[in-house]
Amino acid sequence: MSDFEAASTKATSGSTTDLAAAQAAAHAQLKKVKKQKVLLMGKSGSGKSSMRSIIFSNYLARDTRRLGATIDIDLSHVKFLGNLTLNLWDCGGQEAFMENYLSQQRAHVFSNVGVLIYVFDTESRDVERDLATYVNIISALVQYSREAKVFVLIHKMDLIQPSTREAVFDQRVTVVRRKTAEAVAIVRKQQPDQQPALQSSSHGQPTTPIPDIDLDMQLFATSIWDQSLYKAWASIIHDLVPNLGVIETQLASLGVAIDADEILLFERTSFLVVSKWTSREGERNPYGDRFERMSNILKSWKHTCSKFTGTPRNAEQFSDFEYKMGPTFSMFVTKFTTNTYILVCMPPGEARFNSAKLNVAAARPWFRFLDGPAVGASPSSQMLAGAGAGYSSESGGQAADA
Amino acid sequence: MSSALSWRSDGVPIDPATSPRQASIRNISPAVLNLQRLHEQNRQLLQKKDVASVPDLAAAQTKGTPRLLLMGQRRSGKSSISSVVFHKLPPSETLFLESTARVQKDSLNSFMDVQIWDFPGQIELFENPNITFDIDAIFGEIGALIWVIDAQDDYLESVARLNNTILHIQRSYPHINIEVFIHKVDGLSDDYKLDIQRDITIRIQDELSDQGIENAPVNFHLTSIYNHSIFEAFSKVIQKLIPRLGQLEAMLTNLCRTCRFEKAYLFDVNTKIYIATDSTPEDMASYEICSDYVDVVIDFTEVYGSWPRTQQWRDRLEQEPWQQPLEDQVACEWAESGMVLSDAQRPIMLREVDRFLALVAIMKEGSYDKMPQINMNVDVVVKGLTEFFDITKPKEAKALAASSTGPASGKGSTRGQLARS
Known part of the structure; x- marks a missing residue:
């Protein structure tokens, strides 16, 4: 956001009034709570409820053994950051239910879908049948919510020998992509019979254009026993978070201001990466999977804490973490806004570290919109004051260092 | 105060192992001196025992690495333990481990060098008709024998073999600690775990005292690779090998x-x-x-x-x-x-x-x-x-x-x- 940058260069008071107006407009936008319908489907026993419990209810992987079969549809509303609610439809995968979704409940289930997450079980013996169901689901989805994004998770990858994992995944990807294309083709073939009339009458468009139904589809190999699950879910969530652009620009400004190498913003309960910023130097990090790794590390740490303190799993477990690795790097993870944690990785140096901590604290008000619709009445003035204080304390830190 | 923390200020640190005599005595702290004395004593002791071979100082250092011997029935989880503890293998991956066919020697280079020898379960060290093992080469070093018992299996045979082993080595190698890992106890109820431990303890102690061995250094640990208990048990084993x-x-x-x-x-x-x-x-x-x-x-x-x-x-x-x-x-x-x-x-x-x-x-x-x-x-x-x-x-x-x-x-x-x- 421009005003944040203005503040970071110590804006003169003259420009603040314009900025306040812009800010207000922006905040009107931010206040909208977004509800997203997320369908979680797949064969019975493929691990849908398990992964849901791990991501959103802080289950440990081994605790998922206790979960029973999901009957019909398990509806849950997951509040994710203040202004996004996920309407999670965990659909029981037994065949009777599946048939029901595809027939009687078809319109009810498949309309207004934001995201479909389809889970394949690598262990499944009857692959042909799984794929047939998948094709049916996809055609139903394309029929009712063409805009929906599709995420296909090839699950339980841990049960495959590590050496053959990649090959198995690649093979599955090809099959699933082919089947998806088939499913889309089927719908295309059917639709000219039903829809053209409808379309031409309502929009006056030519009849041919059942536009290229190009499904927005991503595939992931996942397992509840490692970080791959976080990678998949972070990309699922990533597309749903509103105001992503705002978050990213503000994070970038913050990163430049405090001289960080990398900043990650986590959601508080799931520890999924909401947004990230990396400096040029940080881009050289050879660990491409570090974001989901961080999620995994911090989340399992949270478990350890809850076991130690005896507090419930969903409760907040730690407030501050700092780590200075001699002259290599420093980092800290701290509670940021009510709904988020921030991880900052930065170059070594005591003074730099302390001023960065103060500045991150000072930047908090800039991200207050993450906590949802109830934003303070005059956010902009608070923000400027906060940021100003931050920068003066930074110079204080430098002075002390010198 | 003769502080352990202030030797550095006395000047150059002395390495008594290399130059025990040349260093001026005045610069040596009491602790160092004491260690030197011990070391000298020990050498003389060894010399008395075996006049022919005065142990070379440098060789003694490499030879002296403590050794952990992992033994037990086949499929009791020995290789899994050593992979999880010393190679950081995730416990779930131990499923794919092949069974060990020959003695697997590993060394842990850390604050203290430790060797880990993983024995295949089917090897019968004593009274083996086909091969005779150099028992002295195996048990000659200081260390611990870790006997792994699968708690979820019938353990009578394993206990019998353990008894046999203890009887063989106890007399000649009394410095070997015997650590019994009652393994795979995850998933067992607390009461049941303790029952098993009591049962095994009694069986071993009865047998040993029947053979006239009292107070053998046998310790019992309840372990599982799926939680921290295996690390805790190893901690106790290693701690016994740490000087001072x-x-x-x-x-x-x-x-x-x-x-x-x-x-x-x-x-x-x-x-x-x-x-x-x-x-x-x-x-x-x-x-x-x-x-x-x-x-x-x-x-x-x-x-x-x-x-x-x-x-x-x-x-x-x-x-x-x-x-x-x-x-x-x-x-x-x-x-x-x-x-x-x-x-x-x-x-x-x-x-x-x-x-x-x-x-x-x-x-x-x-x-x-x-x-x-x-x-x-x-x-x-x-x-x-x-x-x-x-x-x-x-x-x-x-x-x-x-x-x-x-x-x-x-x-x-x-x-x-x-x-x-």
Whole structure:
């Protein structure tokens, strides 16, 4: 956001009034709570409820053994950051239910879908049948919510020998992509019979254009026993978070201001990466999977804490973490806004570290919109004051260092 | 006070192993002197025993590595244990381990070099009609025999074999500790676990006393690779092999008292085995959280600290307004870390001691404000620990063989230097 940058260069008071107006407009936008319908489907026993419990209810992987079969549809509303609610439809995968979704409940289930997450079980013996169901689901989805994004998770990858994992995944990807294309083709073939009339009458468009139904589809190999699950879910969530652009620009400004190498913003309960910023130097990090790794590390740490303190799993477990690795790097993870944690990785140096901590604290008000619709009445003035204080304390830190 | 922490100030550190006589006696601290004396005694002892071969000092160092022997029935989980503990294999992956066909020798290079020998379950060491084993080569070194018993299986045969083994080695090699791991106890109820342990203990002790062996050094541990119990058990096994454990513990106890720590552990970072802790009662929960904390820090280090930064990055950081080389901008050249738990604001701190060891402590509520002071105290203790290992390292084998407890000269020496917080 421009005003944040203005503040970071110590804006003169003259420009603040314009900025306040812009800010207000922006905040009107931010206040909208977004509800997203997320369908979680797949064969019975493929691990849908398990992964849901791990991501959103802080289950440990081994605790998922206790979960029973999901009957019909398990509806849950997951509040994710203040202004996004996920309407999670965990659909029981037994065949009777599946048939029901595809027939009687078809319109009810498949309309207004934001995201479909389809889970394949690598262990499944009857692959042909799984794929047939998948094709049916996809055609139903394309029929009712063409805009929906599709995420296909090839699950339980841990049960495959590590050496053959990649090959198995690649093979599955090809099959699933082919089947998806088939499913889309089927719908295309059917639709000219039903829809053209409808379309031409309502929009006056030519009849041919059942536009290229190009499904927005991503595939992931996942397992509840490692970080791959976080990678998949972070990309699922990533597309749903509103105001992503705002978050990213503000994070970038913050990163430049405090001289960080990398900043990650986590959601508080799931520890999924909401947004990230990396400096040029940080881009050289050879660990491409570090974001989901961080999620995994911090989340399992949270478990350890809850076991130690005896507090419930969903409760907040730690407030501050700092780590200075001699002259290599420093980092800290701290509670940021009510709904988020921030991880900052930065170059070594005591003074730099302390001023960065103060500045991150000072930047908090800039991200207050993450906590949802109830934003303070005059956010902009608070923000400027906060940021100003931050920068003066930074110079204080430098002075002390010198 | 003859402080363990002030030798460095006396001048050049002396390495008594290489130049025991040339060094001027005046520069040697009492502890070093004592160790030298022990070592000399030990040599003479050996000489008396075997006149023909005076042990070469250098050879004794390499030969003296303690040895852990993993034995037990086949499929009892020996290889899984050594992979999980010493090779960081995730427990779930042990499913894919092949069965061991021949003795697998591993060595752990850490603060103390340890060899791990993993024996195939089907090997019958004693009374084997086909091959005779060089029993002396196997049990000749100082160390521990770890016998793994599968608690979820019928263990009678295993217990019988263990008894047989103990009878064979007890007379000739009394310095071998016998550690029985009652393994795979995850998933068993607490009552059942204890029942099994009692049953096995009784069976072994009865048999031994029938054979006239009393007070054999046999210890029992309930273990599983799916939780921390296997690490805790290994910690206890390794601790028995550490020379002068008492002094290490005294140092940690002092630190805990002065800084009001609830619990402090000295971890071997690679294996997450703790080699010493303070004298407060053992507490599985605090071991777990500290061990996981080490994990967290290792993981962060791997992701952010294991790749080289460019020169430009460095140059930029050393420019205005800092004007200092990066090394001077940091307060501590080793890793240090702290975390505040939300519950009761209890902080946890970690401080690297050297390449292998880290000190981890759980602090009392609300003491995070005193962090700078605590850091100073920890610095002093870390210095003490470093020097402790400087002394014991090159000749720990001999110190062990001497098996005498020298005067506790290091004991209490840290106390005077700690600022009360």
